[in-house]
Amino acid sequence: MGEATNLLNVMNGALQALSSGEADFNRIISEAKHILPKITNHLKVLGEKGSGFRPRSDAGVQDFYELRDRCLANGTLFEDPDFPCDDTSIFFSKPPTKPFEWRRPSEISTNPKLFVEGATRFDVVQGELGDCWLLAAVANLTLSDQLFYQVVPNDQGFEDKYAGIFHFRFWQYGRWVDVVIDDRLPTCYGKLVFLHSSTQNEFWSALLEKAYAKLHGSYEALKGGSTCEAMEDFTGGVTELYELSEAPENLFHIILKAYERSSLMGCSIEPDPRVLEATTPLGLVKGHAYSITKVKSVDIATPNTSGKIPLLRLRNPWGNEAEWTGPWGDKSREWQFISEAEKAEMGLTFDEDGEFWMSYKDFLQHFSRLEICNLSPDSLTEDPSHQSHKKWEMSVFEGEWVRGVTAGGCRNYLETFWHNPQYRITLVDPDEDDADNKCTVIVGLMQKNRRKQRKMGAECLTIGFAMYQLNNPESLPKPLGLDFFKYTASVARSPSFINMREVSCRFSLPPGVYCIVPSTFEPNEEGEFIIRVFSENKNNMEENDEEVGIGEVDDRVKLPDEPMPEEVKANEKIRELFKKLAGEDMEVDWMELKEILDYAMRNDVPRNQPDSTGGENLLTSLLTQCFGNICRDLPLNSLFETKNEGFSKDVCRSMIAMTDVDRSGKLGFEEFRQLWIDIKHWKEVFKLYDKSNSGYLSAFELRQALNSAGYHLNNHILNVLCHRYASKDGKISFDDFMMCAVRLKSMIDMFKERDPENTNTATFTLEEWVEKTLYS
Numbered sequence: 001m002g003e004a005t006n007l008l009n010v011m012n013g014a015l016q017a018l019s020s021g022e023a024d025f026n027r028i029i030s031e032a033k034h035i036l037p038k039i040t041n042h043l044k045v046l047g048e049k050g051s052g053f054r055p056r057s058d059a060g061v062q063d064f065y066e067l068r069d070r071c072l073a074n075g076t077l078f079e080d081p082d083f084p085c086d087d088t089s090i091f092f093s094k095p096p097t098k099p100f101e102w103r104r105p106s107e108i109s110t111n112p113k114l115f116v117e118g119a120t121r122f123d124v125v126q127g128e129l130g131d132c133w134l135l136a137a138v139a140n141l142t143l144s145d146q147l148f149y150q151v152v153p154n155d156q157g158f159e160d161k162y163a164g165i166f167h168f169r170f171w172q173y174g175r176w177v178d179v180v181i182d183d184r185l186p187t188c189y190g191k192l193v194f195l196h197s198s199t200q201n202e203f204w205s206a207l208l209e210k211a212y213a214k215l216h217g218s219y220e221a222l223k224g225g226s227t228c229e230a231m232e233d234f235t236g237g238v239t240e241l242y243e244l245s246e247a248p249e250n251l252f253h254i255i256l257k258a259y260e261r262s263s264l265m266g267c268s269i270e271p272d273p274r275v276l277e278a279t280t281p282l283g284l285v286k287g288h289a290y291s292i293t294k295v296k297s298v299d300i301a302t303p304n305t306s307g308k309i310p311l312l313r314l315r316n317p318w319g320n321e322a323e324w325t326g327p328w329g330d331k332s333r334e335w336q337f338i339s340e341a342e343k344a345e346m347g348l349t350f351d352e353d354g355e356f357w358m359s360y361k362d363f364l365q366h367f368s369r370l371e372i373c374n375l376s377p378d379s380l381t382e383d384p385s386h387q388s389h390k391k392w393e394m395s396v397f398e399g400e401w402v403r404g405v406t407a408g409g410c411r412n413y414l415e416t417f418w419h420n421p422q423y424r425i426t427l428v429d430p431d432e433d434d435a436d437n438k439c440t441v442i443v444g445l446m447q448k449n450r451r452k453q454r455k456m457g458a459e460c461l462t463i464g465f466a467m468y469q470l471n472n473p474e475s476l477p478k479p480l481g482l483d484f485f486k487y488t489a490s491v492a493r494s495p496s497f498i499n500m501r502e503v504s505c506r507f508s509l510p511p512g513v514y515c516i517v518p519s520t521f522e523p524n525e526e527g528e529f530i531i532r533v534f535s536e537n538k539n540n541m542e543e544n545d546e547e548v549g550i551g552e553v554d555d556r557v558k559l560p561d562e563p564m565p566e567e568v569k570a571n572e573k574i575r576e577l578f579k580k581l582a583g584e585d586m587e588v589d590w591m592e593l594k595e596i597l598d599y600a601m602r603n604d605v606p607r608n609q610p611d612s613t614g615g616e617n618l619l620t621s622l623l624t625q626c627f628g629n630i631c632r633d634l635p636l637n638s639l640f641e642t643k644n645e646g647f648s649k650d651v652c653r654s655m656i657a658m659t660d661v662d663r664s665g666k667l668g669f670e671e672f673r674q675l676w677i678d679i680k681h682w683k684e685v686f687k688l689y690d691k692s693n694s695g696y697l698s699a700f701e702l703r704q705a706l707n708s709a710g711y712h713l714n715n716h717i718l719n720v721l722c723h724r725y726a727s728k729d730g731k732i733s734f735d736d737f738m739m740c741a742v743r744l745k746s747m748i749d750m751f752k753e754r755d756p757e758n759t760n761t762a763t764f765t766l767e768e769w770v771e772k773t774l775y776s
Contacts, residue, residue, distance in 0.1 A: 062180040064167035077104070077164030080182040083214040090186060091220045100193065102184040104164060108192065109201040114157045114166075116202040119148055124205050127194035133266075134212065134222055135195060136289035137230035138205060139315055140264040140373075143293060147262075147375075151234050152204055168211035171236035173448040174398060174530050179211040186219070194219060227266030227289050229501060231373035235264065238444035238532050240504055242370040244363075252310050252360050254506070255372070256295050261390050264373040265292035267314070269366065283325040284366055290314045293355065296346060300337050310360035313346075323356040326366075330356055374442060374534055392442075392534040395541035397423060400528050401520055402719045404699025404730025409523030410497060411466060414486060419700055420519045421715055422479045422544035424470070427511045429537040439511055442534040443467070444504035445494070445518045447527050462521040463529070464497035466490040473513040478544050479715075480515060497521040515544050524730065545714040550748065554708035557684040559677065574600050574676070578669060587666035590652040596672075598646030601683070651739045655679075657775050658746045682741045685709045686734055697737060699730040705737070711744055746776045 062082065071078050083089050085102035105112035116123075124139045141148050156166050167180045185206050186193050195209040212230075213219045228239035242251065244267075258265060271287025272278040278286045294313035300306065316322050328334050330350040335343070348357075358366075377391040399421040401407035408419035430437040443465060450460045468484075469491045470476055476484065491514070492507045518531050533541055577599060581592040588596065659667055659675045667675065685708050689701045697705060699722045706713055713721070721744075725736040732740070750772050754762035764772070 064165065064178060064180050067180065068161060068163045068165050071163035071165060072161060078182045080180065083181060085184045089213070089218055092218050093220060098188055100186045100188060103187045104183050105158065105185070105203045108185070108187065108190065111201050112158045112203055113201050114204050116199045119152070119204060123197040123199065123202060125196055125198050127192065127196060129194045129219055129222060132289045133225040133227045134209065134230045136227045136266045136291045137234055137264065138208065140231065140266065140291045140293070141234050144262060147235055152208060166207050168208055170212065170215055170233045172233065173446065174396065177215070179215050181207065181211050181214055183207060185210060226371065228371040228373060231264045231266065231371070232502070235373060235375050237264070237373040237375045238442060238504055238534055239502065240372045240374070240442060240506055244367055244370055247364055255312070258372045258374060259295035261392060262375055266290065266371045267292060267367045268369050270368040279322070280366070282366070283323055285316065285322060288316065290316055294346070298338055298342055298346070302337050311357050312360060312363050313355065313357050316354035323354060324358050326358065326362055328357045328359055393536070393538045394532060394534050395425065395539055396530060396532045397541065397543065398528070398530050399518065400719055401526055402722055403524045403526050404726055405702065405718050405722045406715050407524050407526055408519060410464065410519050410521050411485065413523050415482065416523045416700055417517070417519065418480060418482050418485050420517050423516045423531060424473070424513065424542050424544040425516060425533055426513050426540040427509060427535065430511055431536045434508070436508070437510070438508045440536045441507045441509055442504060443507070443516060444502055444532045445529060446502040447529050449528065450501065460499040460501060461525050461527050462497045462499045463518070464494035464503055464521065465516055465518040467492040467507070468515045468517070470513040470515055478546055480544065543714070546712045548714055548717060549712050551707065551710055551712050553710040557681060557688055557708055559681060570600070578672060587664070587668050588672065589666050590649065590656050593656060593667065594647055594649065594652045597652070597679070647738070648735050651735055651742065654739060654742045654746070654776065658742050663775065678745065679738070682709060682738060686737050695734055696731040699726040699732055702732060706744070709741060711748070743776065750776070
């Protein structure tokens with residue numbers, strides 16, 4: 001049992017380190033492996049073989065220009081280690097059904113080009129992968145040179161500085177990501193298998209698809225999807241979804257405005273579950289993604305009527321003869337009633353190129369779904385062709401739902417709903433052409449990084465949002481509290497809570513001040529998000545949250561001016577204990593301070609019991625899984641029996657640092673007396689909110705508790721505090737609350753000392769900053 005005893009010692013030390021927030025699991029596992037080398041093969045660390053995770057490249061972020069220069073200097077062609085040319089980059093769920101051979105364009109064509117006569121929507125032809133949703137977005141992308149070359153940089157090719165390396169840029173949750181690939185492409189019997197150009201020696205579209213596949217982990221990851229997701233990744237825009245069976249009366253007006261703002265648009269027909277991509281009698285393909293490339297109301301004159309008729313130009317990404325054969329199709333007689341001048345202005349052609357016109361009425365009747373990607377205002381600033389186009393005004397914020405703090409769930413959970421992040425938006429001017437003097441607003445709420453986390457079991461959260469009008473905004477608190485939501489109905493909300501990457505909706509609202517509350521459906525679901533608001537005229541958006549600072553102490557926790565007789569007696573005993581421990585220098589260090597505080601508060605606040613979701617459970621699981629039968633006979637429960645050991649050493653050390661003016665590492669009695677007042681004050685705050693006398697606060701109560709203590713914090717700081725001091729299930733122990741209060745007071749006092757004029761700015765040298773932050 002010698003090794004087992006050593007193992008218990010290792011785990012006991014690990015538990016102590018865990019409780020103090022200093023756990024080093026790499027060291028723990030290393031020591032455990034050293035003790036029992038025969039069973040180390042059962043341990044799987046992130047990135048090791050057999051762990052289920054692909055190792056991360058040591059190279060970090062790939063720099064296209066640096067890698068290209070290195071290859072040119074060495075006379076080699078680039079081979080991407082992060083996206084290997086093997087079956088794992090194509091399929092992850094099953095082996096491929098045919099042999100794939102990865103070839104460079106020069107091995108496929110004798111004269112490879114990135115572009116042949118530029119990039120057009122006709123360069124996009126679908127291969128064997130079910131990613132027509134992506135192709136429709138790519139076809140739309142070619143309609144704007146600026147948008148296109150933002151995604152497909154034109155500083156690369158097969159001539160000058162060719163080194164077998166290319167790069168593409170995609171928008172990912174508020175930032176642009178540069179994705180580097182080599183130019184080896186999957187082929188079968190010498191032909192490209194997936195997306196390709198109709199021109200055999202043109203390769204931009206195939207390389208773009210490969211980069212997008214790398215972004216998502218594999219080609220298979222691109223099977224099935226929504227055109228809006230790709231359109232957003234190409235543009236940074238926000239997408240609206242419309243079910244055409246429930247189309248609003250002004251939908252054509254919406255489509256026309258979207259076209260005027262260079263929005264990308266895609267549409268599709270509900271698929272036939274029995275037939276893959278079945279064709280309708282009028283030539284449309286079910287379950288297939290089409291792109292809308294032009295919107296126009298044309299003048300028509302027939303023997304019986306005259307006027308304007310709304311038309312749409314659509315394109316099938318197959319780029320072939322599979323076109324609409326109904327009214328206004330290529331061979332339709334309706335075109336004889338349109339003037340030649342108008343036909344020329346429309347750019348009308350009748351080729352078998354997959355592009356066709358149809359009436360808006362037929363569009364509503366034959367298509368099922370419409371997706372509109374509204375571009376951000378920065379997308380069109382440099383393209384001369386878009387100088388006359390209108391632009392959206394946009395506001396954007398990043399946020400986070402944190403268990404017990406800002407993950408309050410939907411309005412069904414009224415008690416916690418108000419804890420969600422809140423955003424205040426002011427709409428000043430109505431739309432220019434709105435007869436009702438209202439403002440068009442598009443709100444998009446997008447959760448971040450869920451697709452990348454799928455292999456770790458994460459799926460999209462069910463998300464949505466609600467909007468509330470603030471009739472007297474200056475008289476309302478920030479953030480809005482429980483009472484506001486209890487008695488106020490929303491004026492707008494997302495159509496539903498849905499488990500998609502983004503939920504968005506268009507609203508028409510009168511000018512005024514509104515509060516948007518994004519949330520998950522259930523409380524305590526954690527995730528990151530960005531929220532974007534588009535409007536036709538300028539909007540002012542800000543977080544509806546508190547300003548960080550010091551406020552009034554809650555009357556309920558204020559200490560009386562004159563202490564009660566029993567408190568005077570208790571204070572005298574504490575003074576005597578201080579003198580006894582302090583010795584001749586009349587100062588105490590952190591260990592002596594701990595003795596005083598443990599004695600003074602031994603019966604005052606209930607201490608937390610072992611937490612069922614805490615570190616002891618984690619270590620028990622680690623022991624059992626790693627060391628199997630050996631641990632079965634060990635007294636594991638006794639290892640985790642915890643005693644009421646009072647204040648932790650870290651809290652006591654931080655208390656010393658907070659009050660130690662001369663940086664001696666000790667406190668004199670006057671310093672201790674001031675500290676004791678703070679401690680009694682924070683103790684009363686804790687007891688006020690620990691209504692069940694459990695020794696814990698709910699993290700949802702932390703904002704109110706700190707407000708009562710005189711500190712005002714915003715969601716960003718509350719999230720950080722709960723990441724640092726709350727348990728896994730959103731509880732804060734008395735010891736952790738005290739540590740939180742001590743650190744908060746120390747940091748604010750440190751800042752205020754350097755900001756006597758209250759400018760919200762303080763200056764420190766590096767030496768001063770290191771000294772003050774380390775000794776706190």
